[in-house]
Amino acid sequence: MASVNPSARPFLDGAVLSRLSRMQLQVATPMLGSVTGMHRSATRGASVEFAEYRKYVQGDDPKHIDWQVYARSDRFYIKEFEADTNLRAYVVLDASGSMLFDSGNGSRFDYARRLACHLAYMLVQQGDAVGLHCCGEHENLDLPARQAPSHLHTLFDLVEQVEPKGESTLVDALHNLAERVQRRAVVLVMTDAFVPADELMDALQHLVFCRHEVSLFQIMDPQELEFDFNRPVRFVDLEGGADLVADPSVMLQTYLEGLENHMTALRDGCRKFQIDYRNARMDGDFETLLTSFLLEHAGKKAAAGGQRK
Amino acid sequence: MSAISPLFLWLLPLALLPVIIHLLNRLRYRTVKWAAMMFLRSADRDASRRAKIRQWIILAARCLMLLLFLLALARLQSKGRLAQFFDRGSTMVVVLFDRSTSMELERGGSSGRERAVALLQQGLDELPAGSRVLWIDSVDQSVTPLSKGVELERLPMASSAEGPADITTMLKTALQEVARSGAPRAEIWIPTDRQASAWLPEGAGLPDWSEWGELGSSITLRVLDVAQVPPDAGNRSLQLAGPPRRDGEELLIPLRMIRDKEEGESVALTVESGGLSLQDDLLVEGRSFLWEQAIPLTDDGRELQALIRVPADSNDVDNTVAIAWRPSSAVKAKVESDSLLLGRSLRAGLLPRPGFREVLDNWAELDEGVAFWARDAADTLSEAEQAWVEAGGVLLQLPQSSELQPVDSDSGFLGVSDWNEQAGPLATEGGEALRLDLVEIQQIVPKTLLEGTEVMATLQDGSPLLTRREMGEGVVYELLSLPERNVSNLDAGFIWVPMLQRMLQEGRRAERRWGLQTLGDYDLPENAEWRSVDGDSSLHPERRTGRYTVNGNVVALNRDPAEDSRQQLSIEELEEWGGDLDLRVFEDRSEKADAEPSRVEFTGLIALFGLIFLALESWLLTLNVRRPTRPQTSWKEAHS
Structure with a gap:
C-alpha cells in the first residue's frame, strides 16, 4: 500500500521490513478510528463479529432485532456487532541532547529514529495513521496522524532533519500530547528516559488516563549500563550542563544503584498503568526488539477478547 | 633507634609513590560526552563518600606497606625504652662459668663463685618458659644443657675448682653453639671477678669478634661482675716460685706468698712430708714475699712428696703447694741410622747439652728415659718398639736413601707450599715463623698416607714432606726426605734443628710422668688409673691441685701462678675486649630494668604490620560491587 522505497532511506532496513511484512501492530484497546480498519472499534459497527445484545428502544433499526430471542423470551432485543476501524499512532521522539550519546554503537537518536521509522512504515502499510512529535529544547516538531503514503515521506523527511539538542522537554510534550489528542491513539515514546521517573510516570499516566495505549521504549547504551571506566574521566553533559571530573571506580556502585532504581521505578510504574515498557540496548538485535513488540501486542489483543472499554 | 642497613632509609620517600601515581592518574583523565548525568551527579554527591574513604584507606595502606617494606629492609633496632617494651627475654642463654682459683676468693662472706651461682640462679629462674640454657x-x-628448674648449687660443674679460665675460648665455643642452634637472639652470661689472666692471658692481644658478623648483632653479653663486692680482707696465696733444687740432704723449694697488705705478719707454715707434719712460723712482709723452704730429703734421697700450706683465709684453695720430686733423669734421645751423614746430622740437630740430655746409640738403653728416637729403617716396628711409642715416646721415621726419588719439577726442586704453623714441630713460636719457604727438596719418597695421619708440611706438588701419626700416648713423625746434599737443603739447619728440638721436647713432656705439673696444663692420660695421694675423694687431677698417683707415678699439680694475680680488667677494658659485641656489665641481672636493655630488632614486627596492611588493601579492593541486572524488555521478565 505504501509507496515508500525503504532503500531510499538510510534508517530503514528493507530486509527487516520484508521479514516483518506479515506482522502487524495490533492493539488490545479498542480504537476510535476514522475509517474501517483492522482494529477493534470502541463503538459498535456493522462487522460480522457479534458483540452483545441490548434491549430494543424506539428508533432502533428493526432489522437488527433477534427474532429467535423474541420467540424465546417474548421480548425485543437488538444484536450488536463489533466495529473495525483503523488506529492512530503517535511517535514521540525525544530530541534532547542526551539522545546524541554514542559509545561506538551509533547514536541513541539514530537508533530511536530507526525504530520510529520502521514502526511508522509498518503502521502506514497496514492502513493506520501515524503522527510524529519531536520534543527537545530547540525542536518541537509536530506532525498530525495521517495514513497516506505521502505523509510517510513527510514524516521521514522531518525525522531526518531533526538535530537533538538541549535539555529534555519530554514530560511537557507528553502532557501536551495527552491534552491535544482527543481521540484515543497509540503513543510510542522513544527516549532514554533520563528525566525524573515520577515526572515521566505522571506524564505517561496522563496519556493512559486519556485512554491512549502507551508504549515506552527506553533506549540505553551498554556503556551507560556497565559504566566500565578504569581511570578518571571528565564527563561532559550532552544536554549542556556542567561537566564533572570523577574517578568512576569511586562512584561506580552508587551510580549503578541509582540507575537500577530509576529503571525499576519506570518498570513498576509502567506495569501499574499497563504501559508497555521496553528497554532497548543499542548493541542488541533491532529486529528482535521489533518482533517481540509486535508479537506481544498481538498476544495482548487476543487476550483482551471482546472486552469493551 | 638505629638501623642495621641505613642505606634503605634514603629510599623512604618512595613510600609516597602510590599517592604520586594516584595524582598522576587523576590528571590523566579522558573526556567522555555523557548522557546519564543525573545519576552521576547524585553518585558523586551522595554515595561516593564511603567509596572515597575506602579509596583513601587503600591508598594509605599501599603507602604504609611500601614504608614498612623499606623499614624492614633497613632492619630497625632500638636500644632504649622501646626495646625494653618489646624485649620479651632471650630464647637462648649460654652461661660461661668461671670457677678458677680466683673465684674462690671470699667477698662479703661468700666466695665469688658462690655469689655467681646465686646470681645465675636468680637469672635462670626469671627466664621465660621455653628458653634454652647451655x-x-x-x-x-664442656658444653652441658641445663633444664628448667635446675638447682645450680647441686651441680658438680658449679662446685669449686682450681685451674685457669680462658674466657675468650669459652666465648668462641658459646658463639659456635648459638650459631649451630640458629636461635634468633641469645644472651651469654659471664659471672666473673674480672681477673685479667682469665680475659687477657699474658701476651694475648684483644680478640677479634668480627668473624662472627651478623651473629654478633643478635647476641648480648651480660657480664655479672662479682668483683663489685670487694674481697674479704686477709687473703694469702701460696705459690711455687720455681723448680725445687737439691742442696745436700735438703730440698730447697722456692715459694712465694702473695698478700693483700704490706704490713708484716707472722704466718704459720705447715709442711707435711714423709708422714710428718712440721710447722714453722714465717715472718712475712710486703705484698709478695719470696723465700726458699728447706725440706729434708729421705734417707735414700730418691724422691720426696710434700704438702706445704698456710692457714685458711678468704680463699681456701690458694693456700697449698704440692711437691712431688725426684732427681731428674737425663732426657735421652736415641739415634739409629746406618748412614754416617744422617747420624751426624741428627746428633748435631739434637745438640746435646751437658747434664740435660744425651744421645744414645744402644737400643738396649731404650727405656723410660728415652724421650725421642730417630731412625731410618723400614716402616714396621717390633712389638717392643711399638710399646715404647705407645707409652709416650716420640719416633722420627726417616727414609733410606734407596727409597728416594727425584721430584717432578723443571727447576729440579720443590718448595714447601703449606705447613702447620699452629702446633707441632714446625709451629710459629714467640711470633717467629720457621722459614720453610726457603726449603728446597730435590728427592722425596712417594707415600700413601695411612688413616689418621696428619700432614704437617706439604710440597708445591701437593705431596707430603712431614707427617704425624699418634700411636697410643706416643707420636710417630715421618720425614719423607733427608738432610743431605743433593736430596734437600734441610742440612742447612734452619729447619732441621728447631724441628728436632721440638720433637725432643714433645717426647720430654710425654716422658714426664713424675714431678711437678701445672693444673690446666696437665693432660690426664686416657683410661689412666689415678688416685689422690692424700686420699681426698673430692680431689680430681683435672680440677684440683694436689698430689696424685697416675699409673703408678706421682704427679703434684699446682696452680698456674697467673691465677694468683690480683690484676683486674676495668669495665672499660672489658667493653674494649668485647669489641662490636653488645657487652653489658651488671652487678646482678636484676639491674636489667635500670640498665639499657639489649637491642631489639623490629624487622619481624614491621613485616607483620606490612602483611596486615596488604590484607586490608586486598580486602578493600575485592569488596563486591553490585551491578544492575540485564535490562529487561518487559515487566514480566523483570519480575519473573
Whole structure:
C-alpha cells in the first residue's frame, strides 16, 4: 500500500521490513478510528463479529432485532456487532541532547529514529495513521496522524532533519500530547528516559488516563549500563550542563544503584498503568526488539477478547 | 633507634609513590560526552563518600606497606625504652662459668663463685618458659644443657675448682653453639671477678669478634661482675716460685706468698712430708714475699712428696703447694741410622747439652728415659718398639736413601707450599715463623698416607714432606726426605734443628710422668688409673691441685701462678675486649630494668604490620560491587 522505497532511506532496513511484512501492530484497546480498519472499534459497527445484545428502544433499526430471542423470551432485543476501524499512532521522539550519546554503537537518536521509522512504515502499510512529535529544547516538531503514503515521506523527511539538542522537554510534550489528542491513539515514546521517573510516570499516566495505549521504549547504551571506566574521566553533559571530573571506580556502585532504581521505578510504574515498557540496548538485535513488540501486542489483543472499554 | 642497613632509609620517600601515581592518574583523565548525568551527579554527591574513604584507606595502606617494606629492609633496632617494651627475654642463654682459683676468693662472706651461682640462679629462674640454657665449664670447656628448674648449687660443674679460665675460648665455643642452634637472639652470661689472666692471658692481644658478623648483632653479653663486692680482707696465696733444687740432704723449694697488705705478719707454715707434719712460723712482709723452704730429703734421697700450706683465709684453695720430686733423669734421645751423614746430622740437630740430655746409640738403653728416637729403617716396628711409642715416646721415621726419588719439577726442586704453623714441630713460636719457604727438596719418597695421619708440611706438588701419626700416648713423625746434599737443603739447619728440638721436647713432656705439673696444663692420660695421694675423694687431677698417683707415678699439680694475680680488667677494658659485641656489665641481672636493655630488632614486627596492611588493601579492593541486572524488555521478565 505504501509507496515508500525503504532503500531510499538510510534508517530503514528493507530486509527487516520484508521479514516483518506479515506482522502487524495490533492493539488490545479498542480504537476510535476514522475509517474501517483492522482494529477493534470502541463503538459498535456493522462487522460480522457479534458483540452483545441490548434491549430494543424506539428508533432502533428493526432489522437488527433477534427474532429467535423474541420467540424465546417474548421480548425485543437488538444484536450488536463489533466495529473495525483503523488506529492512530503517535511517535514521540525525544530530541534532547542526551539522545546524541554514542559509545561506538551509533547514536541513541539514530537508533530511536530507526525504530520510529520502521514502526511508522509498518503502521502506514497496514492502513493506520501515524503522527510524529519531536520534543527537545530547540525542536518541537509536530506532525498530525495521517495514513497516506505521502505523509510517510513527510514524516521521514522531518525525522531526518531533526538535530537533538538541549535539555529534555519530554514530560511537557507528553502532557501536551495527552491534552491535544482527543481521540484515543497509540503513543510510542522513544527516549532514554533520563528525566525524573515520577515526572515521566505522571506524564505517561496522563496519556493512559486519556485512554491512549502507551508504549515506552527506553533506549540505553551498554556503556551507560556497565559504566566500565578504569581511570578518571571528565564527563561532559550532552544536554549542556556542567561537566564533572570523577574517578568512576569511586562512584561506580552508587551510580549503578541509582540507575537500577530509576529503571525499576519506570518498570513498576509502567506495569501499574499497563504501559508497555521496553528497554532497548543499542548493541542488541533491532529486529528482535521489533518482533517481540509486535508479537506481544498481538498476544495482548487476543487476550483482551471482546472486552469493551 | 638505629638501623642495621641505613642505606634503605634514603629510599623512604618512595613510600609516597602510590599517592604520586594516584595524582598522576587523576590528571590523566579522558573526556567522555555523557548522557546519564543525573545519576552521576547524585553518585558523586551522595554515595561516593564511603567509596572515597575506602579509596583513601587503600591508598594509605599501599603507602604504609611500601614504608614498612623499606623499614624492614633497613632492619630497625632500638636500644632504649622501646626495646625494653618489646624485649620479651632471650630464647637462648649460654652461661660461661668461671670457677678458677680466683673465684674462690671470699667477698662479703661468700666466695665469688658462690655469689655467681646465686646470681645465675636468680637469672635462670626469671627466664621465660621455653628458653634454652647451655653451661660451659671453665675447667674442661664442656658444653652441658641445663633444664628448667635446675638447682645450680647441686651441680658438680658449679662446685669449686682450681685451674685457669680462658674466657675468650669459652666465648668462641658459646658463639659456635648459638650459631649451630640458629636461635634468633641469645644472651651469654659471664659471672666473673674480672681477673685479667682469665680475659687477657699474658701476651694475648684483644680478640677479634668480627668473624662472627651478623651473629654478633643478635647476641648480648651480660657480664655479672662479682668483683663489685670487694674481697674479704686477709687473703694469702701460696705459690711455687720455681723448680725445687737439691742442696745436700735438703730440698730447697722456692715459694712465694702473695698478700693483700704490706704490713708484716707472722704466718704459720705447715709442711707435711714423709708422714710428718712440721710447722714453722714465717715472718712475712710486703705484698709478695719470696723465700726458699728447706725440706729434708729421705734417707735414700730418691724422691720426696710434700704438702706445704698456710692457714685458711678468704680463699681456701690458694693456700697449698704440692711437691712431688725426684732427681731428674737425663732426657735421652736415641739415634739409629746406618748412614754416617744422617747420624751426624741428627746428633748435631739434637745438640746435646751437658747434664740435660744425651744421645744414645744402644737400643738396649731404650727405656723410660728415652724421650725421642730417630731412625731410618723400614716402616714396621717390633712389638717392643711399638710399646715404647705407645707409652709416650716420640719416633722420627726417616727414609733410606734407596727409597728416594727425584721430584717432578723443571727447576729440579720443590718448595714447601703449606705447613702447620699452629702446633707441632714446625709451629710459629714467640711470633717467629720457621722459614720453610726457603726449603728446597730435590728427592722425596712417594707415600700413601695411612688413616689418621696428619700432614704437617706439604710440597708445591701437593705431596707430603712431614707427617704425624699418634700411636697410643706416643707420636710417630715421618720425614719423607733427608738432610743431605743433593736430596734437600734441610742440612742447612734452619729447619732441621728447631724441628728436632721440638720433637725432643714433645717426647720430654710425654716422658714426664713424675714431678711437678701445672693444673690446666696437665693432660690426664686416657683410661689412666689415678688416685689422690692424700686420699681426698673430692680431689680430681683435672680440677684440683694436689698430689696424685697416675699409673703408678706421682704427679703434684699446682696452680698456674697467673691465677694468683690480683690484676683486674676495668669495665672499660672489658667493653674494649668485647669489641662490636653488645657487652653489658651488671652487678646482678636484676639491674636489667635500670640498665639499657639489649637491642631489639623490629624487622619481624614491621613485616607483620606490612602483611596486615596488604590484607586490608586486598580486602578493600575485592569488596563486591553490585551491578544492575540485564535490562529487561518487559515487566514480566523483570519480575519473573
